[in-house]
Amino acid sequence: MALRVMFARRKDSGNGELSLINIGSYCILLPYVTTMKPITAPKARIHAHICGDGSAFVKNDRYSAKQMARHPRRNIFEKVWMMEYNNMCPELLQEFRTDLLEAYKRKAYYHKKESKMQVQSVKWILQELELVGKDSYNWYVSKAVMRASKPAIIAWIRAFFDDESTVDLSRRVIRVKSMNSNGLRQVATLLRKLNIDSNITGPNCDKSYYLNVRNKAAIRYIGLISSNHPEKRKKMEKWPRRDFHPCGI
Numbered sequence: 001m002a003l004r005v006m007f008a009r010r011k012d013s014g015n016g017e018l019s020l021i022n023i024g025s026y027c028i029l030l031p032y033v034t035t036m037k038p039i040t041a042p043k044a045r046i047h048a049h050i051c052g053d054g055s056a057f058v059k060n061d062r063y064s065a066k067q068m069a070r071h072p073r074r075n076i077f078e079k080v081w082m083m084e085y086n087n088m089c090p091e092l093l094q095e096f097r098t099d100l101l102e103a104y105k106r107k108a109y110y111h112k113k114e115s116k117m118q119v120q121s122v123k124w125i126l127q128e129l130e131l132v133g134k135d136s137y138n139w140y141v142s143k144a145v146m147r148a149s150k151p152a153i154i155a156w157i158r159a160f161f162d163d164e165s166t167v168d169l170s171r172r173v174i175r176v177k178s179m180n181s182n183g184l185r186q187v188a189t190l191l192r193k194l195n196i197d198s199n200i201t202g203p204n205c206d207k208s209y210y211l212n213v214r215n216k217a218a219i220r221y222i223g224l225i226s227s228n229h230p231e232k233r234k235k236m237e238k239w240p241r242r243d244f245h246p247c248g249i
Contacts, residue, residue, distance in 0.1 A: 039144040041155035042099035047129045048156045049096050051139040051183070052163025054085040056122075056131045081123035083131075086116040089229055092162055093117055136179050141186040153190050158225050160187065167227075167235040174213040174221055184211045196220050 039047075050056055058079050085096045085108070096117050097108045104125055108117040126132045130142040145156050164176045178184050181202065188198045188211060197217040202209030213221050219239065227233040 039148050042103040044152045044156040045099050045159040048159035056134045083122045084118045162229040176211040181209045
């Protein structure tokens with residue numbers, strides 16, 4: 001964006017009146033400022049599921065015979081941006097499909113044999129959610145999620161923990177295992193924003209890391225975030241009652 005600045009000087013017209021004479025102008029270039037829209041809960045859950053049990057990648061597809069006949073070209077392959085979400089829990093698969101439809105008006109297709117949702121031609125979605133090139137070792141929480149409102153942060157954490165966590169009643173810990181220590185540190189930061197303490201241990205023998213939410217912090221997690229995964233939610237409901245404070249958290 002440019003701002004034009006005008007210069008002028010006064011001149012006596014001879015009858016006691018002063019007039020302005022334009023003597024030049026120049027432009028000042030101002031930085032173009034964009035405002036980042038707050039991320040919504042459905043978009044936060046989509047991002048978390050791809051970081052958890054999902055994948056984002058580009059594949060080369062051969063143009064169909066009709067496409068080649070309509071638009072002849074030398075390169076017979078096109079790049080297709082893909083997003084997949086794999087999970088054995090029907091409730092989480094349906095949540096992913098519903099969120100994608102609500103947030104982007106896109107329909108994910110269910111592959112029953114592989115228990116996954118798949119959607120293609122999603123380059124702009126992956127760019128918006130900062131998921132391009134994501135894998136188990138280099139996923140990260142986007143800036144939009146790190147700056148998000150409390151409901152969006154809760155939605156992200158719940159979706160990610162639904163995919164990646166285990167609920168251990170005997171040890172009284174909710175634990176996430178990941179190969180990505182940097183990503184886990186970001187998750188720990190999100191938990192701190194909700195006043196939930198956690199710690200990270202590792203590397204383990206397989207070079208993985210654990211993020212642990214224990215004891216009173218786990219009780220706060222259960223009360224504030226809970227789970228949409230039926231089996232994990234049942235375990236949380238069976239959490240040892242001695243950990244609950246009589247006056248609440």
